[in-house]
Amino acid sequence: GIQVEQSPPDLILQEGANSTLRCNFSDSVNNLQWFHQNPWGQLINLFYIPSGTKQNGRLSATTVATERYSLLYISSSQTTDSGVYFCAVDLIYGGATNKLIFGTGTLLAVQP
């Protein structure tokens, strides 16, 4: 079946540390997005990245579509980075459905 897996499930960092979050998916994608859900529940768009590399400040993301994975890098982490990070994909399998399938998320806690 269609799979979107994220690792690690939980991560605790000291402020200033770097981290890498991974998203594996089971088929080719039309769309891959990374989101940050903050402790207040708001879902914040981080990257639209079905392939290639993008950077936005301390965050960057790389998707290797041929190997079916994406990585989210967080550098010099801050306490405001805490929350859950989701990747979501729209798989090409079955046609372009425009339905995002979300991974189970990585819960990040950044300690001061």
Place this chain on the structure above:
Amino acid sequence: NAGVMQNPRHLVRRRGQEARLRCSPMKGHSHVYWYRQLPEEGLKFMVYLQKENIIDESGMPKERFSAEFPKEGPSILRIQQVVRGDSAAYFCASSPDRTAYEQYFGPGTRLTVT
């Protein structure tokens, strides 16, 4: 340029009442998506609408749930005769058209059924 707007942000309903959630897409966007996040879970697709059309409702529960996106006005997700299991965060997203895949999410409506 305003983002996706949802209201209300918090909604409390008693069992058996109706819940009506509203979503105004970003300016220039004609495609709307609804997702539900049950407690301690990830987001799950519910329905995909274009103006006056339901494109895909494969994620909608078979009973009590309906959605519309009229020619004028916001998209509405309606839940009739709510039960405690409907308590969740409901997120709306929008995109310009079917081939622009990036979806922009609103702040969500948190529904609590007492």
